[in-house]
Amino acid sequence: MLDATSSTTVRQxxxxxxxxxSLDPAKDxxxxxxxxxxxxxxxxxxxxxxxxxxxxxxxxxxTNAKAAISELAKDGGLDKLASEINDxxxxxxxxxxxxxxxxxxxxxxxxxxxxxxKALSDAFAKAGGDYHGKADVEALGKAIATHATPDAKLDxxxxxxxxxxxxxxxxxxPFTLGGSIRVTSHGxxxxxxxxxxxxxxxxxxxxxxxxxxxxxxxxxxxVLSASIHREEMDTTxxxxxxxxxxxxxxxxxxxxxxxxxxGAQSTDADFKARLFAEGxxxxxxxxxxxxxxxxxxxxxxxxxxxxxxxxxxxxxxxxSGVMRELSFNSETRDGTAFATYAKQMLNDKxxxxxxxxxxxxxxxxxxxxxxxxxxxxxxxxxxxxGDKVDRYENAAxxxxxxxxxxxxxxxxxxxxxxxxxxxxxxxxxxxxxIDKAGVGGKGVGAAAAVAKEWVTIGTNAALKAxxxxxxxxxxxxxxxxxxxxxxxxxxxxxxxxxxxxxxALDTVVRQAKP
Numbered sequence: 001m002l003d004a005t006s007s008t009t010v011r012q013x014x015x016x017x018x019x020x021x022s023l024d025p026a027k028d029x030x031x032x033x034x035x036x037x038x039x040x041x042x043x044x045x046x047x048x049x050x051x052x053x054x055x056x057x058x059x060x061x062x063t064n065a066k067a068a069i070s071e072l073a074k075d076g077g078l079d080k081l082a083s084e085i086n087d088x089x090x091x092x093x094x095x096x097x098x099x100x101x102x103x104x105x106x107x108x109x110x111x112x113x114x115x116x117x118k119a120l121s122d123a124f125a126k127a128g129g130d131y132h133g134k135a136d137v138e139a140l141g142k143a144i145a146t147h148a149t150p151d152a153k154l155d156x157x158x159x160x161x162x163x164x165x166x167x168x169x170x171x172x173x174p175f176t177l178g179g180s181i182r183v184t185s186h187g188x189x190x191x192x193x194x195x196x197x198x199x200x201x202x203x204x205x206x207x208x209x210x211x212x213x214x215x216x217x218x219x220x221x222x223v224l225s226a227s228i229h230r231e232e233m234d235t236t237x238x239x240x241x242x243x244x245x246x247x248x249x250x251x252x253x254x255x256x257x258x259x260x261x262x263g264a265q266s267t268d269a270d271f272k273a274r275l276f277a278e279g280x281x282x283x284x285x286x287x288x289x290x291x292x293x294x295x296x297x298x299x300x301x302x303x304x305x306x307x308x309x310x311x312x313x314x315x316x317x318x319x320s321g322v323m324r325e326l327s328f329n330s331e332t333r334d335g336t337a338f339a340t341y342a343k344q345m346l347n348d349k350x351x352x353x354x355x356x357x358x359x360x361x362x363x364x365x366x367x368x369x370x371x372x373x374x375x376x377x378x379x380x381x382x383x384x385x386g387d388k389v390d391r392y393e394n395a396a397x398x399x400x401x402x403x404x405x406x407x408x409x410x411x412x413x414x415x416x417x418x419x420x421x422x423x424x425x426x427x428x429x430x431x432x433x434i435d436k437a438g439v440g441g442k443g444v445g446a447a448a449a450v451a452k453e454w455v456t457i458g459t460n461a462a463l464k465a466x467x468x469x470x471x472x473x474x475x476x477x478x479x480x481x482x483x484x485x486x487x488x489x490x491x492x493x494x495x496x497x498x499x500x501x502x503x504a505l506d507t508v509v510r511q512a513k514p
Contacts, residue, residue, distance in 0.1 A: 025060055025061075025064045026060065026063075026064040026065075026067035026068040026071065027068075027071075028056075029056040029057055029059070029060055029064065029068045030068050030071050030072060030075075030077065032052065032053060032056035033053040033056060033057065033068075033072060033077055033081055034077055036049040036050065036052045036053035036056075037049070037053065037077065037080045037081060037084060044093055045084055045087075045093070046093055047093065047094055047095070049084075050081075050084050050085055050087070050095050050096060051096070051100075053081055053084075054081075054085070054096065054100075054104050056068075057069070057104075057107075057108070058103075058104065058107045060111070061111070062110075062111040062112075065108070065111040065112060065116075066111070066112055066113055066116050069108070069112060069116040069119060069120060070115075070116060070119070073116075073119035073120075073122075073123070078119060078120065078123040079123045079126055079127070081123070082120075082123035082124045082126065082127040082136075083126075083127045085101060085104070085127070086124075086127045086128075086136070101136070101139070102139060102143070105139055105140045105143040106143050106146075106147055108120055108140075108143070109140070109143040109144045109146070109147040109148045109152075110147045110148070112148075112152065113151070113152050113155055114151075114152050114153070114154065114155020114156035114157070114158065114159050115155060115159055117140070117144055117148070117152065117155075117156045117159075118156060118159035118160055120140065121137050121140050121141075121160070121190065121193065124136035124137055124140065125137050125189060125190070132166075132167045132189050133189055134189040134192070137189035137190060137192070137193050138189060138192045138193050138196070140193060141192065141193025141194065141195075141196040141197055142193075142196050144156055144193070144196070144197050144200075145196040145197045145199065145200035146200065148197075150201070150204055150207045151207075153197050153200065153201065153207065153211065154207050154210055154211050154214075156194075156197060157194055157197055157198065157211040157214050157215070158211075158214045160190045160193065160194050161194075161214050161215050161216075161219055163188075163190040164188055164190050164191035164194055164215070164219045164222045164223055164226075165188060165191070165218065165219060165222045166188055166190065167188050167189065187222070187225055187226030187227075187228070188222055188226050189226075191219075191222045191223045191225070191226035191227075192223075192226040192227060194215075194223050195223045195224070195226055195227035195255055195256075195259055196227075196255060197211070198211055198212065198223065198259045198262055198263070199227075199255055199258035199259045199261075199262055200262075201262045202258065202261055202262040202265065205265035205266065205267075208262050208263065208265050208266070209265070209266045209267075209268065209271070212262075212263050212266065212271065212275065213271065217274055217277075217278055217331075220274075220275065220278045221278040221281060221282060223259065224256055224259060224260075224278055224279055224282045225282050225285070227253075227255040227256040227259055228251065228252070228253050228255075228256055228282070228286070228303075229250075229251070229252040229255075230249070230250070230251050230252075230287075231249070231250050232247075232248070232249045232250075233247070233248050233249075234247050235247075249299065249300075250299060251286070251299055251300060251302075251303035252303070253303045253304070253306045253307050253310075254306060256279070256282070256306070256307055256310060257306050257307065257309055257310035257313075258310075259310070260275065260279050260310030260311060260313055260314050261310060261313045263275045263314060264313045264314045264316075264317040265317070266317075269318050269321030269322055269324065269325050270325045270329070272314050272317065272318065272321070272322050272325075273321075273322045273325030273326045273329060273332060274325075274329070274331070274332075275314055276311060276314045276315065276322060276326070276337060276338075276341075277326070277329075277331060277332045277337040279307070279310060279311050279314070280311060280336075280337040280338070280340045280341050281337070281340075282307075283304060283307045283308070283311065283340060283341070283344060284336075284340045284514070286300065286303065286304055286307070287300075288300070301348075304344055304348075305344075305348050307344070308341065308344045308345055308348060308350065311341050311344075312345075312350075312353055315341075315357060316353070316357075318365075319357050319360040319361060319365065320360060320361060320364070320365060320394065320397060323338070323357075323361060323397040323398075323400060323401055324393045324394070324396070324397045326338055326397075326400060327393075327396045327397050327399070327400035327504050328391075328393070328396065333400070333504075333507060333508075334507065334508065334511035334512055334513075335400060335403055335404050335407060335507065335508025335509075335511060335512035336511070336512045336513050336514060338400065338401070338404035338508075338512075339403075339404040339405075339407040339408045339411070339508065339512040339513075339514035340408075340514040341404075342354065342404045342405050342407075342408035342514070343408035343411055343412060343514040345408075346405075346408055346409060346412060346422050346425075346426075347412065349425070351425045351426045351428075351429040352429040352432065352433065354405065354426050354429070355426050355427070355429040355430035355432075355433055356430075356433055356438065357401065358398075358401060358402075358426070358430065358480070358481065359430060359433060359434075359438070359439055359455055361394070361397055361398045361401055361481075362374065362375075362398065362451075362454075362455060362458075362481065362483075363439060363451035363454070363455060364451075367438065367439045367448070367451060368439075368447050368448035368451050369447065369451055370447060370450055370451065370454075371450075371451060371454045371455070371483045372454075372483045372492050372493060374394045375392075375394060375395050375398070375482070375483055375493050375497050375501075376392070376395075376493060376494060376497050377392070377393070377394050378390035378391060378392055378393075379391050379393050390496075391500070392496060392497045392500035392501070395493075395497040395498070395500040395501040395504075396500045396501065396503070396504040397504070398481050398482075398501055398504075399481075399500065399501035399502060399503065399504030399505035399508075400504045400505070400507075400508055401481075402474075402477045402478065402481050402501075402505050403504060403505040403506070403507065403508025403509045403512070404508050404512065405423065405426065405477065406423075406473065406474055406477065406505075406508075406509055407508055407509055407512040407514055408514055409422045409423055409473065411514045416470060416471040416473065417470045417471070419473045420466050420470040420471065420472070420473045420476070423466070423473045423476060423477060424463065424466055424476075427459050427462050427463055427466075427476065427480060428463070430455070430459050430480070431456070431459055431460075431463075434452060434455060434456055434459075439451055439452045439455050439456075454483055457484070457486050458479055458480045458481070458482075458483070458484060459480050461479045461480075461484065462476035462477065462478075462479040462480040463476070465479055474509075481501070482498065482501065
């Protein structure tokens with residue numbers, strides 16, 4: 001018999017077993033997204049629905065994330081999700097915050113391949129929110145640049161190449177209550193995103209070269225142009241004391257520079273010459289004035305100086321090779337590309353890099369070659385009829401350089417004396433380099449000693465020529481560039497090589513428009 005205090009032991013049923021893992025996580029995530037995106041008059045899509053849909057995608061591994069995004073791109077679900085993510089409604093019916101959206105882009109960049117990232121970018125471009133979804137498309141590009149695998153970056157650039165010239169325009173915000181207008185130069189959204197990805201490939205030359213070569217010259221120029229962020233503000237403030245007016249302009253060219261530095265890793269001199277040419281064209285097009293009032297762009301000098309640094313990186317990676325291609329490629333042999341760059345360098349008083357390039361063209365990248373041998377060197381070229389002829393590539397490259405610097409100085413000032421002063425600064429920088437053991441080095445061997453002697457003799461002769469006749473700037477550069485026998489005063493090179501030099505020089509002086 002049980003006493004009153006006794007109790008009956010009740011056995012608890014064991015918990016139900018966990019559900020078996022899904023056999024198709026990607027399909028389940030797609031269903032979750034579709035269900036979350038269902039709406040009606042009495043069933044609006046809430047902020048919680050958007051977060052559930054995004055969480056379903058973020059929770060997938062890379063393989064299933066790719067499959068889910070691909071399926072949603074096909075059935076329209078991705079467009080709907082992008083639109084709801086950007087929904088600005090209040091009372092719990094809106095989309096994601098800027099931080100939440102950035103986190104979503106980060107996770108997708110880690111997991112998706114280039115094709116799926118292109119689909120995601122397209123969905124946010126359609127969703128808009130600003131000019132063709134520029135803010136979101138570029139934000140996704142930055143996430144890809146930071147978090148995607150090299151292969152995904154390459155595939156993304158290839159996938160987006162055809163979209164880099166779709167839309168390019170300025171957007172104007174209307175007057176505000178304070179009387180302000182803001183103009184922002186967006187360029188093309190996809191081009192800007194591709195620019196961030198290309199810039200991120202510095203340190204990975206193999207992938208970078210493939211990515212750059214996936215773009216046509218026109219597309220590459222579009223990417224470089226879109227990488228420059230320009231914003232202008234015109235403000236009128238009205239107070240008891242009257243109206244006060246202000247105007248400001250900002251230019252950010254850091255991404256442009258980083259793109260060129262990534263491209264400079266290539267071992268293909270012809271590609272780098274074309275990259276240099278497209279970059280130079282974008283530099284030339286940077287506006288001297290803003291769009292609002294026509295006043296000078298306040299920080300243009302700093303921005304263009306940064307751009308010139310990027311172009312310098314391309315040239316310095318292979319001075320002889322790039323200059324050779326610039327002098328022979330049909331698109332660049334008129335010299336406008338190099339002269340535009342040289343003009344910027346002269347304006348920035350960056351004469352030492354210019355002088356260093358000239359010395360490399362004279363005595364090689366290691367600066368220890370015989371300048372006569374280099375000037376007279378030939379390469380066999382096959383003509384369309386099959387004949388093989390000699391081409392004086394080093395002489396022509398040197399002529400292209402001299403012509404470009406002359407054209408640059410002439411475009412800065414028509415005063416011959418002032419032109420001579422600009423070129424004198426380059427020549428004196430060349431002597432400074434020699435004094436720093438920039439030619440031949442210390443304790444040099446016979447070849448390097450010859451190189452140093454010839455460069456010094458030519459430079460000093462050029463400086464004396466300018467001192468005797470300030471209008472003889474072109475003659476001075478010739479004295480520096482073309483080896484001259486100091487004992488006889490005669491040119492130490494043959495007629496054919498000098499003819500190649502003169503042809504390149506004259507072409508640039510006549511045709512370049514920096």
